[in-house]
Amino acid sequence: MSTREPGVRRLVIVGASLAGLRAAESARRTGWDGEIVLVGAEDHLPYDRPPLSKAQLDHRTGDDLVPLRSRDELDGLGVTTLLGTPATGLDTDGRRVLLGDTAVAYDALVIATGATPYRLPGADGIAGVTGLRTHSDAVAVRRALDAGARTVVIGAGFIGSEIASAARKRGLPATIVERLEVPLSRSLGPEPGAICADLHRDAGTDLRLGVGVSGLESTGGRVTGVVLDDGTTVPADLVVVGIGVRPATGWLEDSPVALHDGDRGVLCTASLATSVPGIWAAGDVAHFPNVRFGGDLMRLEHWTNAAEQGALAARNALAGTGEEIAFLDTIPYFWSDWYGHRLQFVGTPRADEVVTVGPHGPGAIVLYRRGTQLAGVLTIDRPRDIMKFRRLVMEPGSWDEALFQAADRVTASA
Amino acid sequence: MRIDVDRSRCEGLGMCEAMAHEFFEVGDDGFVVVLDEAPDEGQRAFIRAAIDSCPVSALSLRD
């Protein structure tokens, strides 16, 4: 083990979720034996979010919070947690993270504060209206479904789609309101978006496209309906707002840490260094140039990305002088489960051409081309195939091969 | 060294295959198949990384 950065004795990680936890674990794995302090706004030990919109909404499973690591495991790793303690500011001169009236000093810092859902204007204080990001959000949604709520999801993104799916699985009415004419067309493209729309319709979800929300109706402080800007009202007992998230960087606004002009995420290099020496970032909060995709600046909201970046940020934060700093070499990957279908995506949808091979529905393979390169792949219900395509995304000049393999796999499964 | 799969946990997400397709493959039923259950000691770090990448901790190594 090479000598660690002289003077680095305390690693502070702000954000006690997936990226933050992985940062702590990877710090220990590098053999580093200094202090680790994990600061989190939520009262809970780090837990996993994907189940919040999947298993935890199912009436057959429990909604208990199972942390990713137990208190004992964290103690074993020598990680001090400061939970229920949001960071309120950053003093880079004094090397301190401000926590309201107190502060914690750092020698190296990893920012892993993730993202928070956008709120619907005018919805604050109306019962029955929520986002879905935290365990308590999931409990609220679940309770409403248990009570047989008529559900309206605002925004046809992946999480919103999973919520509609959970409602339909219980036989409850579900409506999705989406401003775009085709759901997910911005993130996946129009044709795959249309396939996703059919998944909703086939499951009996009422999909209202090309229409916005102009307000909410409520009685006695409880929501009763969603008013659309075409003048119609959809009755609702539960309204889940899924119109996107923004990086949780309010606490960094007055600091010299450079933030993205648009969404205020933390701007990082390919090694996850921020603009301030000694400060690194990881997960949903971080923008980084992806060398694999022409240096495109990406901010991903995917589980595997948060896990991978958390580990990398801590390793680089603690690397000794002269030690090699690792760069991200990521092929983005995420999955989403709706109505018993599994959608999986590898790579990037920013492409010159999008081709759907096979059925325009379950079993589809959608290929995204950039130049002569396979840049991305979406599969529906093909758990066996997706990672084989991931390998092709890594190969230069892989487009023709991808078309060939996709046709081959579709024939094999026909 | 042996690779164990907890089939009740595996969700067929395929990260293990992405990291080490020589050792893991997701089948049509959406569960992982371990292609070589008793791999060479020299592969330990490589396999460890794949096991750690599993989002639902379905994989483990046994000596």
Ligand SMILES: Cc1cc2nc3c(=O)[nH]c(=O)nc-3n(C[C@H](O)[C@H](O)[C@H](O)COP(=O)(O)OP(=O)(O)OC[C@H]3O[C@@H](n4cnc5c(N)ncnc54)[C@H](O)[C@@H]3O)c2cc1C
């Ligand atoms: C309902 C749901 C379903 C999902 N499903 C999938 C899926 O199927 N597949 C997939 O790939 N990804 C999925 N994701 C995305 C995945 O969970 C995220 O990418 C991942 O959680 C990001 O981890 P993170 O640690 O970067 O941020 P987060 O998980 O957002 O954690 C950030 C933490 O920092 C805390 N924090 C914020 N501000 C402060 C502050 N000022 N001080 C201290 N702490 C602070 C927050 O309270 C939070 O606990 C899903 C997400 C959600 C919400």
Ligand code: SF4
């Ligand atoms: S990564 Fe985990 S869940 Fe995914 S296929 Fe491998 S073992 Fe199963």
